[in-house]
Each structure stands twice: as C-alpha cells, then as structure tokens.
Amino acid sequence: MLVRIAVADPLPVFRHGVVEILRDAGFESEAPDDIFAWVRDEQTTIVILTVQNEADWQTLERLQRTASDLVLVVLLDEMSLHDSVRALRAGATNVMARDCTPSAFRERFRAVVRGESVVPVEVLRELVAPAPQSTAPAGPSPTERDWLRSLALGTTVGRLAADAGYSERMMFRLLRDLYTRIGAKNRTDALITAQNHGWL
Numbered sequence: 001m002l003v004r005i006a007v008a009d010p011l012p013v014f015r016h017g018v019v020e021i022l023r024d025a026g027f028e029s030e031a032p033d034d035i036f037a038w039v040r041d042e043q044t045t046i047v048i049l050t051v052q053n054e055a056d057w058q059t060l061e062r063l064q065r066t067a068s069d070l071v072l073v074v075l076l077d078e079m080s081l082h083d084s085v086r087a088l089r090a091g092a093t094n095v096m097a098r099d100c101t102p103s104a105f106r107e108r109f110r111a112v113v114r115g116e117s118v119v120p121v122e123v124l125r126e127l128v129a130p131a132p133q134s135t136a137p138a139g140p141s142p143t144e145r146d147w148l149r150s151l152a153l154g155t156t157v158g159r160l161a162a163d164a165g166y167s168e169r170m171m172f173r174l175l176r177d178l179y180t181r182i183g184a185k186n187r188t189d190a191l192i193t194a195q196n197h198g199w200l
Contacts (some may be wrong), residue, residue, distance in 0.1 A: 003113055005029035006038050011048040013075060014134075018105070025106040027113070030073070033057070036165055039066050041126050046071045046112065050098060051087060062165070064091030065174065071110055072080075084123045093117050140199055144178050148194045151175075151187060 007018045007029055015035040022029045032038035035047065051060055051074050063070060074092040076083050077099075087095045094117045096108055111118050119127070140148060141166075150160055161171035175187070182197075184190035194200050 003027065005048065006046070007031045008035045008037060009046045009048075010052070014050075018141065019100045021105055022109065024102070024108065027109070035063070036066060039200065040068065046073060048073045048075065050075045051083075052077055054142070057079040057086070057090065058141075059094065060090050061141070062145070065170070066166075071112060073109070079121055081126060084120070085126045088119070088123070088127060095119075095123075099105070100173065102185060139197065140178060140182060140194070145194075145199050149200050152191050152194070152200055 002028075005022060007015050007022075007142055008031070009015045009018065011098060012031075019029050021079075030038070035049075039047070047057070047063060049060060049063065049072060051057060060095060061073065061089055062073065065070060068090075069080045072092045072171055073094045073096065074087040075098040076087065077097075079095070079097045084095045094112050097107065100108075147164070148162055151157075157171050157175065158168050164171065166174065175190075179186065179190045182190060182193050184189055184193045191200075
C-alpha cells in the first residue's frame with residue numbers, strides 16, 4: 001500500500017530518527033518545515049506529530065480540521081490517561097510514547113497503516129464511558145475564544161481566516177459549528193452568549 005507520511009517534531013535529530021525507523025520498516029516519509037502546507041499540497045495520508053505543549057495541541061486540532069481524511073499519530077512525552085484520551089478525542093488515530101523503542105514504534109505504525117489502532121484498555125474505558133450530563137453549553141477552546149474576541153472587535157471573517165490559516169469557506173464552517181455548540185443561532189447571538197459566559 002502506498003502511503004504518504006510526514007513527521008513533525010521540534011528536534012531535527014528526533015525527526016531524522018523517526019524517518020530512519022520508518023525507512024527500516026519499508027515506509028518512505030518526509031519531515032516538512034511547514035506541516036500545514038504539506039497537508040494542503042495533495043491528498044494526505046499520515047502525519048506523525050509530537051505534542052508537548054498547548055501550541056502543539058492547537059496544531060493537532062487545526063490539522064484535524066484541515067483535512068478530514070488525515071490520519072494523525074501523536075507522540076507524547078508522558079503517556080498519561082488524560083493526554084491519551086485528549087489526543088484521541090482531538091482526532092488522533094493512535095497515541096504512542098515519544099520514547100518508545102524503534103521496534104514498538106514500527107509495530108504500532110504498521111497497525112496504523114492497516115487501519116487499526118492500538119489503545120490501552122484504561123484509555124478505551126475512558127473513551128467509551130458515558131459523558132457526565134451537563135445543561136451548560138460546551139465552552140469554546142482557547143483558539144475559539146480568540147476568534148470570538150476578534151469578531152467582537154469587528155474583525156471580518158475573511159481576515160480571521162487569513163490569520164488562522166484557513167480558507168474563508170472553512171472559517172465560516174468552523175464558526176457555524178462553534179455557534180451551534182455554544183447554543184447560539186448566529187454571530188450576534190454567539191457574541192452575546194460569549195459575553196454572558198465570560199469567554200471574551
């Protein structure tokens with residue numbers, strides 16, 4: 001099977017190491033400087049992304065929104081239950097420890113290529129557990145709060161899209177989804193709701 005693979009990690013030596021491990025397993029991969037340009041370049045298959053800080057979590061969410069067919073493999077410094085579940089809920093198809101052995105990495109990666117995901121039992125239990133009932137609307141993410149603040153200041157959707165790296169059409173779709181999630185009917189209603197909840 002032909003797959004297109006990108007490796008995104010802040011350390012050049014680590015990126016090179018992952019590329020070599022994949023080559024040993026029979027997969028050619030790239031380490032592009034601009035992962036978003038690479039995703040938009042052509043039909044994308046797999047991105048291996050190291051997540052270490054909040055900016056990386058935002059990159060993960062943005063990548064998932066950029067291409068719905070993108071297969072995201074997340075590498076974590078600490079394989080905590082919380083971060084593993086968060087990564088999977090943000091769109092990752094597989095989560096691995098950043099310090100796993102090359103053989104473990106190859107084994108898990110081959111599962112990804114086959115369309116499978118290896119998930120620890122405790123992570124699976126957390127994922128399938130019923131969500132607690134809440135009557136309050138789901139709050140926007142930090143990035144979405146920034147969008148709402150910009151809209152409240154009069155920024156156009158076109159300018160917001162350019163700043164966020166999305167097409168204007170995609171930005172409208174993301175905002176519509178956000179409005180629905182917070183229980184708002186339109187932009188004005190969303191800004192009033194955001195003001196009332198202290199999100200601005």
